Amino acid sequence: MNTLPLKIREELDGYFTQNRLSEEKKRDILNTVKILYAKSSYDPEEPVGVVTAQSLSEPATQMTMRTYHFAGTAGIQVTLGLPRMLEIFDARREPRTPTMTVYMKKDHQNIEDVRKIASSLREVKAKDVILSTTTDLTEVQIRCKLDTKKLASLGMDPQKVSKCVRLRNTETLVEGDELIVRPKKVDLKNLHKLKYSLLESHVKGIRGISQVVVTKEEGEWIITTLGSNLKKVFEIEGVDYTRIVSNNIFEVLNVLGTEAARNVIIKQAKYTLEEQGLGVDVRYIMLLADLMTVEGHIRAIGRYGLSGQKASVLVRASFEETKKHLTSAAIRGEKDDLRGTVENIMMNQVAPIGTGAFTLVRRLPGLAGKKEWREKPRRTAKPKKPKKTKKPAKIKKTRKPKKTRERKAKKPRKKKK
């Protein structure tokens, strides 16, 4: 039973409790399932890497280039299709459309609370509360008329706004419902620029979250946001911080760690593929995500990530930047031990993968003692039956390769000691 994966074990347990079966019958079933499982298992030396790459990129040729799509029922636009796939595999620091799905705690599952939380998430910029601005050139200052109504609804007043709008080398004053920003040094040239940085300055809410949409999904209120900032959202009262989802891989990596980032990669890649109606086995996405995160941080698929960090000089040189890799290998006196696939293809040798990995050599039973078969010139050393016989592979005995293989096989063992 222990040899079976957890999921199947649980299913079997459920099946056994559901159907009352005799011990004998149970054993029978268990054995059948075990055989079935063994038949469905990976064979050793299976080149999963290449199959993974092919399974992920072949459907990509069918993906649309259309980038945006509305996520679910909420009106938030997210990047999808091939551009999103590239974004994930390239491990871009910042996705084009970062989003979060925020869940509420149970005691905050009413529309008022959710609305409140939603509005506290949204970033309010100065331009959202300013009705009009005048650039006063004689006094060298900017006067802004504030929207007091809007401020009140946000629970703010001009004083508070002036505290938020702190720009470098300026002083901020409040005159009634007017905000006055004045550079400390008289600086006419940059006054216009100042106006723009004033309008963009943060007033309230969480930085980077430009849109919030409240929806009800499966009987639960959720908030979808455009822009993502996990750390800040965690601090907000009423938010179920155990379930927040962000699509920003690097943010998740920094806040929640590598495993969480791996899960985001899997989830996002899977979602992107499924949204396009392309069925790809999750195992491939998982393998890719695992490969990207094995080192504890995220490595991109490409020149500056995984491919540039490969151990083999020839693999790196064959991908991109041939000159760089070959010259630096010469300086460092690097050695390529030709253990990978590509290196051996370059050397015109059998690569140690799949059927090329076998180190066992067996003499054909019928020809065991016959000298003439072995000592003939190389070309004819391959006896062949007439016509296309479908007998199993005949593997010839050779001496030299055996030795090298023995040496190789021992190496890893030594390391373990």
Add this chain to the structure above:
Amino acid sequence: MIMTSKISEIAFGIMSPQAIKSLARVRVVSSDLYDADGYPVEGGVMDPRLGVIDPGLHCRTCGGGIGECMGHFGYLELAKPVVHVLYTKTIYQLLRMTCRKCGRILTIPPEGKEKKPKKKTSEKTVPSRCPHCKAQQKKITFVKPYTYYEDKNELSSETIRGRFEQVPDKDLRKIGFRGGRPEWLMVTLFPIPPVTMRPSITLESGERSEDDLTHKLVDVVRINQSLKENIDIGAPEFILNDLWELVQYHISTYFDNELTGVPLARHRSGRPLKGLVQRLKAKEGRIRGNLLGKRVNFSARTVISPDPKISINEVGVPETVAKELTIPEYVTPPNIKYVKELFGLDKINYVVRADGRRIKVTIENKKELMSNLGPDWIVERQLHDGDIVLFNRQPSLHRISIMAHRVRVMPHKTFRMNPSVCPPYNADFDGDEMNLHALQTQESRTEATFLMDVKHNIISPKFGGPIIGLDLDQISGIYILTMKKTVLNREETAQLFSDAGIDIDLPDMEKFTGKEIFSFFLPKNLNIDFKAHACRNCDTCKKQDCPYDCWVIIEKGILKRGVVDKAGVGAENGKIIGRLHRLVDNENIKDFIDSYGRLGTAFLMKRGFSLGVSDLDLPDSAYKIIREEIDKSVKESHKLINQYNKRELTILPGMTQEESLEAQIMNVLASGVSRVGDIVSENIDNNDIFFMSSSGAKGSLINTTQMAAVVGQETILGKRIKRGYLNRTLPHIKPHDLSPRSHGFVSKGFKHGLTPFELFWNIMNGREGLMDKSLRTRKSGYMQRRLVNALQDLKVNYDGSIRNAHNQVVQFTAGEDMIDPSKSDWGNLDWREFIETQAG
């Protein structure tokens, strides 16, 4: 494969002058290539001791002929050392890191005084005083491409070389410089590569055209010679400098002719010359173009065409191809008779005698060769039926883009294949060409038989379902055959099986329903029920009591209920095929697909299958409703436009006024079109066009709707058509008109015809599709290359873990449960169904 020797490691390093000298066979002194008689000059760069490139001649060094002698190096003594351009940065770093007086590395503390490093010493923080000899260091600057200054004094190449000679080996090892000595980066002996890697071509006029590298070498030798002479006669400094600069330039461009800041070295014709780096680099370079992309013999390419009568793992090979491609047959005592038979039939193209001579078989020498035939000979025989060959269609995005087929020699000039194998190759017959490879070794043929044969690749590793199944007419045929109304009498049934080429003993019955006929080849332990593709998605599914016969039930290998269509036997979706691989072996699945494919085709041919414009006719009442629906949604969008103009429009969250209007109009029109779709599906006859879309053979309801009723909104970049003139799409439209008709809404179907505007919108949309496709293939092609490069050496190990070539574990259990998707049921292990099948 018999391996006599194996390369187990490749070491990289810098070549020392001694190594260059010991490798060389010629000391090059002359810049002349050929003398007046056209013979190569000794001591020139085409010296005959450097190798042979002319057929019939022998190498002066090793005596080998063309193809035997790999060529030999020569060397040139440079009058002054030259900077190796590929290492200018390394030289700069080394100059900054080494003491100008004692040559020790500045960042390494002297022995015995090692302090714990406070910070990581980066190359930017080099101490200004040598910790070993206390000498004050000067500032080194590097000016691209290859000049170095020490406090504004140019460093001569001799000085640099001198400094590098002082650096002790132990220091070098500490900084990771293990490829040789740094002074070797200043070239003193310049290796002249063998002529075999820079062959000259003799033109028709008898003129010789030299390789780019040879041109470059001539330049280097010539300038170096004149530099040497000038040094000898004691020429002024500036002349020497100029000449040295020129040698440096020629050697630099010889190595790399794409250096920044260095003018391109050009051929007389103006074409830039190819340096050594250009030979290696990029797609057509040595590494990607030759080492990783190998060319083969024994291959053929021609147009493909369909033949539903051959098996899925067969390929029809034209006679002309079969006569050209050969397979080596090793003559042994047991098969000598067979080989002689082949001789008699003129099926042997070449003979390789025991001494290794390859002789073409002609009518003249046929008899003679036949009588001399003996063991140890190899004959190259033509392809015949049953040979295993590889069949491939580019782009090879998959491993199933190359599969093994059995040869079937056929007349005419195209490769024939069963249409069921189109999906894995992504092939169609609109002029596609495919490649065929005849396997040359027994090992490769064995691997092809057991791993690459089509029958072993029916389940796609991508999603664990069948990638090969029935397609197009085959589905239509099976669909109509398994419909409730299909009943054939005994004679018709027998005729059907005969047409399909299936040999079967009919049970003693007078009439056969289509479902009974279908059940003939199902394995007896197959139990399955599923929803057919033709399912109409009723609000409440009645399952086995489906009024449309869309719930398929197979019990003990007998089709009880339901129509069999794409969801049952189609490629990618076929539930029956997907289940079969648990019950029977691959050979039987192959036979299953073969027989049902032929059955479907045969039945359809007998029944006839056609469609015409009248098949798209709907009753007048339906047309009336359709027009009303369209008018209604158009009116509604006008209402929205009015609201927008009055600024009364409801704004959707996160959108501007304009965006809200666009989104709402698109919505209104789309729902109108989808309502029309419903009306079409309700009113269309049960005709062949309907059968095609409902069975999943080809097309969908959308296609039918577009033909019969309304095409709908044409989009560009997912939005209504906006581009064109200022504030309007076409000159005939009033500016600022936002109505559907002026922004790409096509309110008629193809059957009724489009207005000129509408046609224009339709074509705009079509063009966008074309552009999108070409962009997409490029992007995803690059993505694939990167993915493959990143993942290529991951493999499953004997302990079930996935590791890379250097034994780093990526997953401890492959796929977390060891289940191979290509052996799974859509990624899962359906053990319950399997047990129940076994039990039932």
